[in-house]
Amino acid sequence: xxxxxxxxxxxxxxxxxxxxxxxxxxxxxxxxxxxxxxxxxxxxxxxxxxxxxxxxxxxxxxxxxxxxxxxxxxxxxxxxxxxxxxxxxxxxxxxxxxxxxxxxxxxxxxxxxxxxxxxxxxxxxxxxxxxxxxxxxxxxxxxxxxxxxxxxxxxxxxxxxxxxxxxxxxxxxxxxxxxxxxxxxxxxxxxxxxxxxxxxxxxxxxxxxxxxxxxxxxxxxxxxxxxxxxxxxxxxxxxxxxxxxxxxxxxxxxxxxxxxxxxxxxxxxxxxxxxxxxxxxxxxxxxxxxxxxxxxxxxxxxxxxxxxxxxxxxxxxxxxxxxxxxxxxxxxxxxxxxxxxxxx
Amino acid sequence: xxxxxxxxxxxxxxxxxxxxxxxxxxxxxxxxxxxxxxxxxxxxxxxxxxxxxxxxxxxxxxxxxxxxxxxxxxxxxxxx
Numbered sequence: 001x002x003x004x005x006x007x008x009x010x011x012x013x014x015x016x017x018x019x020x021x022x023x024x025x026x027x028x029x030x031x032x033x034x035x036x037x038x039x040x041x042x043x044x045x046x047x048x049x050x051x052x053x054x055x056x057x058x059x060x061x062x063x064x065x066x067x068x069x070x071x072x073x074x075x076x077x078x079x080x081x082x083x084x085x086x087x088x089x090x091x092x093x094x095x096x097x098x099x100x101x102x103x104x105x106x107x108x109x110x111x112x113x114x115x116x117x118x119x120x121x122x123x124x125x126x127x128x129x130x131x132x133x134x135x136x137x138x139x140x141x142x143x144x145x146x147x148x149x150x151x152x153x154x155x156x157x158x159x160x161x162x163x164x165x166x167x168x169x170x171x172x173x174x175x176x177x178x179x180x181x182x183x184x185x186x187x188x189x190x191x192x193x194x195x196x197x198x199x200x201x202x203x204x205x206x207x208x209x210x211x212x213x214x215x216x217x218x219x220x221x222x223x224x225x226x227x228x229x230x231x232x233x234x235x236x237x238x239x240x241x242x243x244x245x246x247x248x249x250x251x252x253x254x255x256x257x258x259x260x261x262x263x264x265x266x267x268x269x270x271x272x273x274x275x276x277x278x279x280x281x282x283x284x285x286x287x288x289x290x291x292x293x294x295x296x297x298x299x300x301x302x303x304x305x306x307x308x309x310x311x312x313x314x315x316x317x318x319x320x321x322x323x324x325x326x327x328x329x330x331x332x333x334x335x336x337x338x339x340x341x342x343x344x
Numbered sequence: 345x346x347x348x349x350x351x352x353x354x355x356x357x358x359x360x361x362x363x364x365x366x367x368x369x370x371x372x373x374x375x376x377x378x379x380x381x382x383x384x385x386x387x388x389x390x391x392x393x394x395x396x397x398x399x400x401x402x403x404x405x406x407x408x409x410x411x412x413x414x415x416x417x418x419x420x421x422x423x424x
Contacts, residue, residue: 070353200354212355222357227392229406229419230357236410237352252411266385266422 012327014311016261019254023239026248027052044196045217051242055219055235058262058270062217065198067178070213071191082183082191085208089193090181091174092122094129094167101168108153108160110167114146124172132172139163175202200225219268228263235259235268282306284313361392364403364418372403372418386419393421 009015030049045064046054054062069089075081099115114126130143133150140151152163180196195203198218204211204225216222217238223231239255261276262269269275273290280286283299283306298304308314314321364372373380380403386393388400398404398421406417 213353215353225391226354226358227361227390228386229359229361229392230354233352233357233359233410256410256412260384264384266387266390266419266424 012324014323015253015257019257022250022254023052023243023258026243026246026250030243030246030248047242048246052239055238055242056258056262056271058219058268058275060220062219064196065177065216065218065221067195067198067200067203067217068215069193069195069203070210071193072208072210075208076190076192079183079191081208082193085206086181086183086193087123087173088206089175089178089195089203091176091178091197092124092172094133094170094172097122097124097129097172098168103161103164105157105160108151108157110150110152110164112148112150112167114148116146119146122173129172133167133170136167136170139167175199175206178203223268228266228268231268232259232263235262280310282308282310282313284308284316285310288312288316358392359409360407361396362405362407363396363398364405366402369403380418380420383418383420385422387424388421389424 027049030052045051045066046062050063070076071082071085075085094112097114097118099113099118101113102111104110112129114129119126119129126143126146126148130141130148133139133148134141138153140153142149142151150167152160154160154163177199178195178197182194183191184194185191198216198221200214200216200218200221201224203209204214217234219231219234219238222234236252236255236259239258240250240252243250243255258271262271269279271277277289278286280289283295283304287295287299289312299306306313308317308319309322311321311323320326369380373383376383383403386404388398393404396404400421400423402421404419404421406419408415408417
């Protein structure tokens, strides 16, 4: 019991500085590489320092979004049913089953010649493609075996041209945003699916997918689907795991504190000029970091006040900082003092 | 081989959210010596807040569990 109490952080401890150093120091030793050996059955993900920068900068999308989907027990061991789910996940676009295509802007028609082998490999028929395209607005589709003619009813050539591009990028089957999906098997013979691209909300709705066992590395998407607390947990875990992978084990409190700081406003803020550091209350603290002149001019124009409560501004003016023993203030009870003096 | 157990899945990511009553919120605010408006925020549009049907101005207790232990974190609901 004594031991547990000694691990508690004492009041006034500069936890932020300790966290920054604990993450920053190993960061200098981390190898600056963004790729892992790319094999056939593994997907590329960002690792090491680039991944940490990606998290801390709060990028809207990770460079290589990925998902890890676990299936319900009833289907997880049957390869055929797992494959059927995989079909529903991987997105197949019109362009990936095309053999050739031609566009006629004058008559506003597009002729698509589908590749039979590619169609067979994705297990889709030309009819499926045609019926999918028919659902689009202001289009007329006629199908003849593997030739599909699409007529667009639009006023001008420009919108017809954009419609042609949209048709080639239209998805036939699968979940939007999932560019690749792989079926993998663990030691126990249980199948699971890893994907390149992330779309939690849509994958969750597929039958046979265990909706509580989805992992995604897209922090903003996790925030949209599960909420800010889930995003916070993910930030802390990703920072911790990325560092552990490189062989640097830090105490979990440090990434945890970073994650708390990034999410305390209810949405994800980056650490740095446009986020936490740029929104500090103190003018001096902001000016000491980056864009000094900008902050001083703005403060001058708007008559900002600096309460000198933080660390940076107190160092700047040469005052004692409010950290550790510097936090303690002495106060004298004047009445008591008078009593003491009277006695003397 | 992939280290499956290390990935935080959805059910591990979302800690339990609980609505705090107004009287309890006063006690908590006294305990920390901070008015509840200055607590970390959570948006009204947040899926977990929507689930609890919490209104702006209310306090939410989050029961977190991580390698450092079990603890309760509080967030103040704000308009998004």
